[in-house]
Amino acid sequence: MAVFRRLGRALDGLYLVAGYLAAACLAGLGCLVLASVVTRLMSVYVGWLGEYAGYAMAAASFLAFAHTLRSGEQIRVGILLGRLEGVARRVVQLWCLLAATAISCWFAWYMVRLAMTSYRFGDRSEGTAATLLWIPQTPVAVGAVILAVAFAHSLIEAIVLGRSGISEPEEQGGETATGDKAAG
Amino acid sequence: AQRWDMPLAYPATNYHSETAAEFARAVTEATGGEIEIVTHPGGSLFKGDEIFRAVRTGQAPIGERLVSAMSNEDPVFGVDALPFLATSFDEAWKLYQASKPIMEKVLEEKGTKLLYAVAWPPQGLYSVKPIARVEDMAGVKFRAYNAATERLAELMGAVPTKIEAAELGQAFATGVAESMISSGATGYDMKIWEYVKYWYDTQAWLPKNIVIVNLETWNGLDEKTRAIILEEAAKAEKAGWDRARELSDWYKAELTRNGMIVEPPSEQLKAGFAAIGETMTAEWLATAGQNGKAVIDAYRK
Amino acid sequence: MSGVWLTAAFLGLLFLFLGTGVWIGLSLIGVSAFGMALFTPRPVGDAMAITVWGMSSSWTLTALPLFIWMGEILFRSKLSENLFRGLTPLMSRLPGGLLHVNVAGCAIFAAISGSSAATVATVGKMSIPELRRRRYPERMIVGTLAGAGTLGLLIPPSIILIIYGVTVNESIAQLFIAGVLPGIMLAGLFMGYVAIWGLLTRNAGALEETRASWQEKLSGLWQLAPVLLLIVFVIGSIYAGIATATEAAVFGVAGALALSALQGSLTRKSFMDSLLGATRTASMIALILAGSAFLSLAMGFTGLPRALATTIAGWELSPIALIVALTVFYIVLGCFLDGISAVVLTMAVIEPLVRSSGFDMIWFGIYLVVVVEMAQITPPVGFNLFVLQGMTGRDMAFIARAAAPMFVLMVLAVALLVAFPDIATFLPRQMMGR
Numbered sequence: 001m002a003v004f005r006r007l008g009r010a011l012d013g014l015y016l017v018a019g020y021l022a023a024a025c026l027a028g029l030g031c032l033v034l035a036s037v038v039t040r041l042m043s044v045y046v047g048w049l050g051e052y053a054g055y056a057m058a059a060a061s062f063l064a065f066a067h068t069l070r071s072g073e074q075i076r077v078g079i080l081l082g083r084l085e086g087v088a089r090r091v092v093q094l095w096c097l098l099a100a101t102a103i104s105c106w107f108a109w110y111m112v113r114l115a116m117t118s119y120r121f122g123d124r125s126e127g128t129a130a131t132l133l134w135i136p137q138t139p140v141a142v143g144a145v146i147l148a149v150a151f152a153h154s155l156i157e158a159i160v161l162g163r164s165g166i167s168e169p170e171e172q173g174g175e176t177a178t179g180d181k182a183a184g
Numbered sequence: 185a186q187r188w189d190m191p192l193a194y195p196a197t198n199y200h201s202e203t204a205a206e207f208a209r210a211v212t213e214a215t216g217g218e219i220e221i222v223t224h225p226g227g228s229l230f231k232g233d234e235i236f237r238a239v240r241t242g243q244a245p246i247g248e249r250l251v252s253a254m255s256n257e258d259p260v261f262g263v264d265a266l267p268f269l270a271t272s273f274d275e276a277w278k279l280y281q282a283s284k285p286i287m288e289k290v291l292e293e294k295g296t297k298l299l300y301a302v303a304w305p306p307q308g309l310y311s312v313k314p315i316a317r318v319e320d321m322a323g324v325k326f327r328a329y330n331a332a333t334e335r336l337a338e339l340m341g342a343v344p345t346k347i348e349a350a351e352l353g354q355a356f357a358t359g360v361a362e363s364m365i366s367s368g369a370t371g372y373d374m375k376i377w378e379y380v381k382y383w384y385d386t387q388a389w390l391p392k393n394i395v396i397v398n399l400e401t402w403n404g405l406d407e408k409t410r411a412i413i414l415e416e417a418a419k420a421e422k423a424g425w426d427r428a429r430e431l432s433d434w435y436k437a438e439l440t441r442n443g444m445i446v447e448p449p450s451e452q453l454k455a456g457f458a459a460i461g462e463t464m465t466a467e468w469l470a471t472a473g474q475n476g477k478a479v480i481d482a483y484r485k
Numbered sequence: 486m487s488g489v490w491l492t493a494a495f496l497g498l499l500f501l502f503l504g505t506g507v508w509i510g511l512s513l514i515g516v517s518a519f520g521m522a523l524f525t526p527r528p529v530g531d532a533m534a535i536t537v538w539g540m541s542s543s544w545t546l547t548a549l550p551l552f553i554w555m556g557e558i559l560f561r562s563k564l565s566e567n568l569f570r571g572l573t574p575l576m577s578r579l580p581g582g583l584l585h586v587n588v589a590g591c592a593i594f595a596a597i598s599g600s601s602a603a604t605v606a607t608v609g610k611m612s613i614p615e616l617r618r619r620r621y622p623e624r625m626i627v628g629t630l631a632g633a634g635t636l637g638l639l640i641p642p643s644i645i646l647i648i649y650g651v652t653v654n655e656s657i658a659q660l661f662i663a664g665v666l667p668g669i670m671l672a673g674l675f676m677g678y679v680a681i682w683g684l685l686t687r688n689a690g691a692l693e694e695t696r697a698s699w700q701e702k703l704s705g706l707w708q709l710a711p712v713l714l715l716i717v718f719v720i721g722s723i724y725a726g727i728a729t730a731t732e733a734a735v736f737g738v739a740g741a742l743a744l745s746a747l748q749g750s751l752t753r754k755s756f757m758d759s760l761l762g763a764t765r766t767a768s769m770i771a772l773i774l775a776g777s778a779f780l781s782l783a784m785g786f787t788g789l790p791r792a793l794a795t796t797i798a799g800w801e802l803s804p805i806a807l808i809v810a811l812t813v814f815y816i817v818l819g820c821f822l823d824g825i826s827a828v829v830l831t832m833a834v835i836e837p838l839v840r841s842s843g844f845d846m847i848w849f850g851i852y853l854v855v856v857v858e859m860a861q862i863t864p865p866v867g868f869n870l871f872v873l874q875g876m877t878g879r880d881m882a883f884i885a886r887a888a889a890p891m892f893v894l895m896v897l898a899v900a901l902l903v904a905f906p907d908i909a910t911f912l913p914r915q916m917m918g919r
């Protein structure tokens with residue numbers, strides 16, 4: 001049990017680190033877009049700025065998946081769960097986590113394959129930079145894998161501890177939480 | 185029977201898409217439904233820059249792509265976008281024939297089989313102000329979208345400006361861009377006369393779309409089916425080039441009709457561009473290696 | 486027909502996944518994988534990965550996370566508070582009170598942003614907490630935001646009008662101009678609804694803000710100045726030719742940072758909070774967008790939207806009957822697809838049909854945008870609903886119900902467009918006639 005908890009804490013740390021990396025990518029995205037305006041004003045041509053802004057956005061989205069999920073901000077339709085209690089609720093909750101774990105594993109596997117295939121073919125982007133595509137695809141694959149890990153982690157938590165570490169839909173309801181826990 | 189989904193990047197009414205749709209129908213009929221090709225125009229299945237990858241990995245058995253956009257994959261794909269190398273339909277056809285064996289070889293190495301290629305109308309110079317000599321391009325904001333157009337801008341003394349295709353209209357409207365090289369088709373499609381006054385028929389280059397099929401899928405077909413498809417591909421290629429020639433004049437007429445000044449380049453402008461073309465071809469040869477040299481030698485023979 | 490059964494199975498599965506509470510993005514991915522596997526022998530996963538990568542890294546979408554970030558910064562500064570303090574005296578005498586801020590805010594922001602999700606997220610971030618504090622009913626807050634957010638698509642710049650224009654080869658400049666009056670009309674309809682609600686609701690009187698003197702109104706305008714300045718800054722950067730519509734988002738971020746620094750509300754912590762908050766919201770939307778890109782691909786492979794469009798083409802309807810049929814068709818399609826996919830997947834069949842019926846293609850583009858705008862607020866797949874769920878924590882059924890009156894108003898807007906086509910074609914005609 002102690003090992004399990006320690007592992008759980010380590011995983012939570014992983015999600016948070018990935019989330020911070022994602023935030024850095026979002027800030028980077030802003031800098032890239034700003035640079036593309038500034039360079040144009042200065043009559044300097046930098047062809048790769050738009051392309052890399054796209055990559056930064058992809059990395060920002062994917063690396064934050066797990067952190068967003070565990071903060072309860074990856075949304076779902078909570079109508080049924082909100083009305084169930086007891087065993088029925090637990091069963092549906094487990095079904096959701098099971099389905100999500102299965103789908104996210106499948107998703108992660110193919111996002112990893114995408115990067116691996118790009119690597120094998122030496123695929124390059126069509127833009128000026130001729131970027132080897134596996135490089136920007138790697139953070140995306142990593143983000144998808146961390147999301148799958150987070151779902152599996154939550155599923156095991158739900159089975160072993162009785163509840164997962166994800167904030168649940170009805171806890172977000174009401175006037176107090178605006179989906180913005182950082183501010184509250 | 186097999187169903188081949190065929191992603192196309194351009195809208196259904198574009199002549200490339202129309203040619204592909206006819207080709208699809210013809211193959212479906214001629215094989216007696218053995219191969220049923222279903223076209224998906226307008227990037228509705230895969231977007232333009234996803235299509236080569238989708239065909240090569242077998243997600244789509246067949247597809248169409250602007251070949252010069254693939255020049256990061258191999259420089260030889262970029263030969264038809266070399267400025268002022270082949271500047272008419274006849275020369276473009278000759279360049280296509282000269283590059284075809286090598287292009288086929290490279291495409292096969294990358295897991296695809298070339299079926300046919302159709303040219304776009306020749307690329308001309310759009311400008312908000314009149315251009316009589318290359319020197320008039322100095323300081324003009326010129327739309328660049330890849331390394332080649334950037335270098336071209338540099339050699340003209342223009343300021344290369346990065347604008348994505350989706351924002352071209354707005355860019356011209358607000359003065360972010362003042363000039364670009366593109367075909368009459370592009371200008372017609374975006375109704376460019378709302379922002380731009382001049383089009384010089386420089387016939388800078390004639391890029392091509394290629395239709396490719398996944399090599400594994402292709403090798404899995406029997407001899408008879410392959411022969412039928414190749415025969416229909418040859419017909420489609422001819423029909424496509426004929427259409428391109430017709431439309432090239434039609435687009436010019438449309439630009440004029442909508443109030444643009446459509447002119448051939450002056451002798452001075454032509455000479456200036458020819459010199460730039462020499463430079464860029466020489467630079468390209470330096471990167472394109474043996475394959476590139478073979479293509480240019482065959483073309484100039 | 487087996488096709489019908491397969492379709493039914495496909496939709497049934499979608500409802501099962503979404504309804505039981507499987508995360509939305511993953512539901513879309515799972516169901517699309519299943520559906521595509523039924524309809525095509527092609528490798529499903531690799532095709533999914535290419536499409537998801539293309540969508541997630543697409544340059545045109547980069548404005549979305551940046552605008553969300555701008556909203557987070559404004560929300561943490563005193564600016565949003567000032568916006569409301571400024572608008573209160575101005576709107577105090579209107580029935581419906583500050584709910585008009587939602588509509589007006591969305592209409593103004595729509596002139597900056599080309600997407601509906603960014604419009605809802607940015608305006609909602611500022612207005613939801615303020616309106617809640619003033620005890621406006623949640624149903625009205627959410628409903629007006631969901632509806633007015635769709636103005637992002639109609640009022641230029643608009644991503645979907647660009648895609649429509651390129652697809653049917655019509656002038657994007659004319660389409661943009663054509664969207665202005667219908668956009669104002671739709672905003673007017675929403676505001677009219679709020680006003681009528683304000684007049685009819687018994688306890689709405691309790692919400693009426695106190696009557697304001699001219700002095701208070703003037704000081705209100707002063708409070709509004711920073712936000713207005715920011716909007717002028719962003720719109721100005723586009724029309725001065727400094728930034729493209731996508732790049733303008735970064736001016737929004739920079740401007741918001743500068744303003745909150747001037748006000749002294751920019752700290753290291755508020756900066757990090759806004760950045761992380763924006764990252765999470767953008768990531769939530771990205772997962773759903775990834776799923777919906779894949780759903781769109783699967784629909785393309787199944788050929789379903791095209792088959793339906795072909796069926797309608799086969800009926801050979803009169804122009805009015807055709808418009809009615811198309812409206813129903815796009816509303817149904819819009820339940821499952823976002824507006825842009827619905828347009829891209831069907832235009833090849835619909836365009837010749839509409840042209841041969843003699844419709845003005847500029848008018849049709851505006852009509853089409855209003856119709857697919859509805860897709861943003863219809864369950865089960867409606868982006869504005871998802872964004873609002875993320876922001877309010879309310880469940881989907883509540884939000885969809887709250888948005889239902891706006892849906893009805895949009896149907897009314899379509900009827901008005903059909904009855905008075907000049908609403909869309911007047912301005913472009915002026916432009917051409919110069």
Ligand code: NA
Pocket residue numbers: 594595596597598599600636637638639640641642643
């Ligand atoms: Na807009």
Ligand code: NA
Pocket residue numbers: 819820821822859860861862863864865866867868
């Ligand atoms: Na919908």
